[in-house]
Amino acid sequence: MHTNTRFEGALVDMDGTLYRGDRPIPGAREAITTLREAGVAVQFLTNNATNSPEKYVEKLAGMGIDATADDVVTAGVVTADYLAREHRDDRAFVVGEAALFEALADAGVAVTEDPAETDVIVLSLDTGLNYDCFTRVLRATSPETPIVATNPDRTKPGTDGILPSAGLVIGAVEGMTGRAPDTVAGKPSEIAARFALDRLGVDAASCLLVGDRLDTDIEMGAAVGTTTVLVRTGVTDDAALERSAIEPDVVLDSIAEIERVLDGADER
Secondary structure (H helix, E strand, O other): OOOOOOOOEEEEEOEOOOEEOOEEOOOHHHHHHHHHHOOOEEEEEEOOOOOOHHHHHHHHHHOOOOOOHHHEEEHHHHHHHHHHHHOOOOEEEEEOOHHHHHHHHHOOOEEOOOHHHOOEEEEOOOOOOOHHHHHHHHHHOOOOOOEEEOOOOOEEEEOOEEEEOOHHHHHHHHHHHOOOOOEEOOOOOHHHHHHHHHHHOOOHHHEEEEEOOHHHHHHHHHHHOOEEEEEOOOOOOHHHHHHOOOOOOEEEOOHHHHHHHHOOOOOO
């Protein structure tokens, strides 16, 4: 038990860090136990807005990791919170799946399917995309219409390989409208970081950020001042790490080695 660790909290990415698709990463469960036994509060983060926090609680339970819905921060939950604060009276035209619509409803965000009634556009991964949806997005978009994306990820790790993510939708909309999102609510935005840190009640300087992506996980953690830990079990290989201007504080083969970070052995 690491009673002397300086860390009070950990923001832990899930897909690519705790599991790949449906396959748990060896040692992930034990790593979360190690953090908690050291007195480190854990918040689980994902840029996937296609599932609810409750679904992730079930998935983690299947791996032997206990969590509550309040321990899970999805890009959908962060986006809903952002819209409820910054677009309180606006009607949102949403490209996304059921979990995102549920998060928006829970936050009291009004949703419309009518392009003429649209005040803000929300873009996320939708695996049931069709031509009619893109036609309505095109008609809903004016130069003044704010566009909010749940997350910028082009791809995500799957059980048997890489899969498309929200970048599929963002790229298509930008291609036909010439408009990139005005706001990204999920990682690497400070919006997501502050939401998760507020949930933990921990200062960034006393927090770890553990993830597999340089351009979302590590970039976000570095921007707000956490200690950043990159794991090699997801989408980032050594070649990508060498090319990147984003430098994690620590690089581990997997989260199973997190004890080394708590001991301070690997910090630069």
